[in-house]
Amino acid sequence: MDYTKVLSTKLLSIKPSGIRRFFDLANELEGVVSLGVGEPDFDTPWHIRAAAIYSIESGQTTYTENQGLLELRKEVCKYQARHFKLNYSPKDVIITVGGSEAIDIALRALVNDGDEVIIPTPSYVAYEPGVILAGGVVVPLALTSENEFKITAESLLACISDKTKAILLNYPNNPTGGVMNHEDYSQLVDIIKEHNIMVLSDEIYGDLLYEGTHASLAHFEEIKDQVLIINGFSKGYSMTGWRLGYLLGNEALIEEINKIHQYVIMCAPIMSQYAAIEGLKHGDQNVEMMRLEYFARRNYIVKAFNDLNIKTHTPKGAFYIFPDIRSTGLSSEDFCEQLLSDQKVACVPGTAFGETAEGFIRVSYAYSIDEISIAMARIKQFLINIGYNT
Amino acid sequence: MKDEHILALIEKKANYSTQDLATILQEDEQSILEKMQEFEKEKIICGYHTIINWDKTNKENVAAIIFADTTPEQEVGYENIARKIYNYPEVESMHLMSGKNDFIIRINGSSMKEIANFVATKLACIDGISATSTLIVLQTYKSNGFIYSQEEDKRERLLVNP
Numbered sequence: 001m002d003y004t005k006v007l008s009t010k011l012l013s014i015k016p017s018g019i020r021r022f023f024d025l026a027n028e029l030e031g032v033v034s035l036g037v038g039e040p041d042f043d044t045p046w047h048i049r050a051a052a053i054y055s056i057e058s059g060q061t062t063y064t065e066n067q068g069l070l071e072l073r074k075e076v077c078k079y080q081a082r083h084f085k086l087n088y089s090p091k092d093v094i095i096t097v098g099g100s101e102a103i104d105i106a107l108r109a110l111v112n113d114g115d116e117v118i119i120p121t122p123s124y125v126a127y128e129p130g131v132i133l134a135g136g137v138v139v140p141l142a143l144t145s146e147n148e149f150k151i152t153a154e155s156l157l158a159c160i161s162d163k164t165k166a167i168l169l170n171y172p173n174n175p176t177g178g179v180m181n182h183e184d185y186s187q188l189v190d191i192i193k194e195h196n197i198m199v200l201s202d203e204i205y206g207d208l209l210y211e212g213t214h215a216s217l218a219h220f221e222e223i224k225d226q227v228l229i230i231n232g233f234s235k236g237y238s239m240t241g242w243r244l245g246y247l248l249g250n251e252a253l254i255e256e257i258n259k260i261h262q263y264v265i266m267c268a269p270i271m272s273q274y275a276a277i278e279g280l281k282h283g284d285q286n287v288e289m290m291r292l293e294y295f296a297r298r299n300y301i302v303k304a305f306n307d308l309n310i311k312t313h314t315p316k317g318a319f320y321i322f323p324d325i326r327s328t329g330l331s332s333e334d335f336c337e338q339l340l341s342d343q344k345v346a347c348v349p350g351t352a353f354g355e356t357a358e359g360f361i362r363v364s365y366a367y368s369i370d371e372i373s374i375a376m377a378r379i380k381q382f383l384i385n386i387g388y389n390t
Numbered sequence: 391m392k393d394e395h396i397l398a399l400i401e402k403k404a405n406y407s408t409q410d411l412a413t414i415l416q417e418d419e420q421s422i423l424e425k426m427q428e429f430e431k432e433k434i435i436c437g438y439h440t441i442i443n444w445d446k447t448n449k450e451n452v453a454a455i456i457f458a459d460t461t462p463e464q465e466v467g468y469e470n471i472a473r474k475i476y477n478y479p480e481v482e483s484m485h486l487m488s489g490k491n492d493f494i495i496r497i498n499g500s501s502m503k504e505i506a507n508f509v510a511t512k513l514a515c516i517d518g519i520s521a522t523s524t525l526i527v528l529q530t531y532k533s534n535g536f537i538y539s540q541e542e543d544k545r546e547r548l549l550v551n552p
Contacts, residue, residue, distance in 0.1 A: 017552070019550055019551065023548065023549060023550040023551065026549040026550050032549055034547075034549040034550060036550035036551070037547050037548060037549070037550065037551050038552050039547060039551060041547065124552065289398075292398070296399060296414040297414075299413055299414045299415070299416055300410065300413050300414050303413045346550050348550060369403070369406075369410070369414075370403075
């Protein structure tokens, strides 16, 4: 059967993920050293795993309230206040299946056919398909390395039209590691207010910040009711496989969005929710331990790339660096493909995160320093092999 | 540079070079070197040991945990008697405890006979030791924060993901 005749045009318009292609290439080889993953290398702390095991042992295997266990939503609010000085109440929270679901239901709740959603690029790979599936039109806002991948008032204004519905942003950022501080955001507040733009702020890396304090557009009271925060447990708590995230926003808005969640998902898995309660109550120390470890790795890997004469900014958050490989004369795709076939090191071409990231590669440092050190030795050999002046 | 940060790093990985530590902590190498020397002088850093799972080698190895009761001495308390015990190279670690027993001592030897010999001819003969109870270690699951089980190494992340 020719499925292109039956599949939705929205789905067919979505391109296969550039990451998927690299995954397939890397999987065909033996002995690959990867710097290509977007998930922590730490095991979920044992006290969190133990809480989930106990919840199963004690028969907690039912559905929960659609919005999630009240105790968990209370803990999420306490956490937001404790870590980020943001005040929300349990009615402002939906516990979702990963941050991914939170992004999806927020987009579907807001976007009508033809509505424009501004996405600063390079961006996380799920944003664009999410907008398309919701019927929206993506308006890319090109970020530049010269500007540390930050959004400026001018760049935002240039993307706004009478169809603009929302902006979907992510700081600390995957793939660049870029961070917006309070001052940076303050330049955008009047524009967002004046044009009535909804803000979807993916703050999943909010705990993994190495300088200053985490900033959010929700800190600005005048636009707080226009902001939906996406967050979760995957990164800070090293809980990717538990698939648990949440959406935070004004109660009236959350109540509407919850209609999608309740009919499509029903509720997030209860054992993951009990695990997260334990994490939020007693896990701050582990989060800090992991943050310090990432900080050490960041400093190590940034220096290692710069020592090889590959220009690499020191990102202030997340666990990625975004080296500028234009000086090698190779495209992002060619660099990553040749590095993989020549030295069996897997990185991800910047272009997997948007065409504007040509000339860059995403390198994850969610690896031990020993692993990073092995990968860097191979990268050095690759650069020598292509005649690059290291 | 926070002292705890440098100590936390080398507690997990003793073989960092000072150059790597300088990079990681964004300090110059000289100040890292001076800091390490200071830690060593102050006995904050007491050594740089390697964790070896001897069970995976051909070397015969037996470890025992010994509970020892003593009669503390006037004025010096447990110090003299402790010194007489911990100076034996067979003693790997030793603690003064609250509770029923005074000392917990872990010793290593190459055979049961060697362990028995140590307890009977050395430890039990020390003045002030009133009783000992020796327990043989059957298997070590975790030592110095390191889990020995290979099950822990079997998990694999995807090579590339978003």
